[in-house]
Amino acid sequence: MKVLITGGAGYLGSVMTGELLKSGHEVIVLDNFMYNQNSLMAECINEKLTIIRGDARDEKLLKSNIEKVDAIFPLACLTGAPLCNKFSQEAKSVIVDAVELILKLRNKNQMIIYPTTNSGYGLGEKGKFCTEETPLRPISLYGKLKVEAEESLLQSGNAITLRLATAFGISPRMRLDLLVNDFTYRAVNDRFLVLFEAGFKRNYIHVRDVAQAFMHSLSNFNSMKNQAYNVGLSDANLSKWELCEEIKKLVPDFYFEEAKIGEDPDKRDYIVSNEKLEKTGFKQKFPLQMGLKELVKGYQIIKRNQYANI
Template sequence: MSLNILVTGGAGYLGSIMVPELLKKGHKVTVLDNFMFGQDSLNAVCVDPNFSVIRGDCRDLNLISRLVSKHDVIIPLAALVGAPLCARDEIGTITTNRDSVISLTKLLSKEQMMLMPITNSGYGIGESGTLCTEESPLNPISLYGKTKVEAEEAVLARESSISFRLATVFGFAPRMRLDLLVNDFVYRAVKDKAVVLFESHFKRNYIHIRDVTRAFLHGLENFETMKGEAYNVGLSNANLSKLELCHEIQKQLPKFTFLEAPIGEDPDKRDYIVSNDKIEATGFLPKYSLELGIAELVKGYNMITNTKYSNV
């Protein structure tokens, strides 16, 4: 069945992979984006008659009100993403990540579907050795995490919504980001052949960007049985510390050297491991491994020679 889908922030890192795949499935997709990074990530789909694009702001209530009524599905990807960027623009973070989503939930009818990406950084600092499930208490420690958790609360308060709590995303995309942990470490391994680790024992979970799109497509196809719930989305075999991640990269880049700094702090303090059993029980399994993603990034970094591909 073909659906009319509105994707806010659809020209960003996630959207640049997701939008083409939604179009391949035969859906009609409208992207609303302010193109704040000057990206041209959706050039290849402009030829598709089912694709529309609007330059605008997700906080523009008049614009959003006109758009929402024409769509069956809303996927709000628009956000200021990552602790450093959010710390630099606190007002923009609150109004974009939280307030615009709350406004959206008030505009939607009960029949309209919403699929929302949240971050599993909302778990903050987990209990050592204990997997965080969707029932674990949320304890975000960054403004980014707090606004996403508050947005999720509004999204799940309506019946026709799914929240995907994404692990740290990695992998190549038309709108690339180098500031994500795996992407960053592999870039340093390729270009500098070295990295200094602060608080290298901090753990987190990871997921390939193409598996994020696959999770959203899975949610669309199984909406009636999955709606009203939050789902962790990550690689169950990739709950790794930063040090363990470096060892994985070193397997493919033997000359990569990493040192643990005895002093200094990581500005991103989250430290947790995650269970993905809930979404796996619905029939979803990731397809792209961390090993494959590292190999993909190594190839891609032979093309990228500067750091304009980041959020900060």
């Protein structure tokens, strides 16, 4: 198939593009490369990849590329609550308006697979798993915009929305602001971490499993369409404290403590059931410990050291 990925040079998109190409699909990446990322360089040799440097809100550009594809993955985003709060107008136009534009330009036979955040569940009920039936109560602007975009897509039809857990693992466009990636980086480099809201639980998923979930949805589109699916590791509904204990298994001299030094803007505290997706035959392949090992190894390579001699 031929797939257009807006934001395809991002953390998730860079891995997804590689996996789609490996499976023989053709990919058009439309990205503004706002982080100066070179994450797709290794894929450029592949004749099935087209790269377009541009804005996902550029109607003319979008139209000419949508016409060429079977499926669209709208990943372009100002990702995360802090970035959206800082650039709120831009966030609305990239997250909501760009999706509306895609819906206006595509024909109804073209499939859309969209990543929502499961921070849309906001403050969950203690001990109760969030399913796709659980009402969405996003707290941050980021969460609210993502939920708004998801609603438009599901109303329009011929779309699948994947409510992703917090992703972790290594991507050629690395993100150190994601919880698991961040904590592991601190464990490896600082050996200590002060946690706030240490008992708050969330669900996690490896970046490669996210790519597989998109491909699984593409392959099973007709039986899965017009619905939302949670995508996470069913055995990884962990509090921040429990996550640190998992990291400590690999970094034994990691020391962590709790103090009231902050608050999550999304107030994420929920546990999630991924049964609906699993019942469609999807199997996660990358457990948390495997991703943590990968990160510990990768952090021997990357360091935030541009203003230091070592």
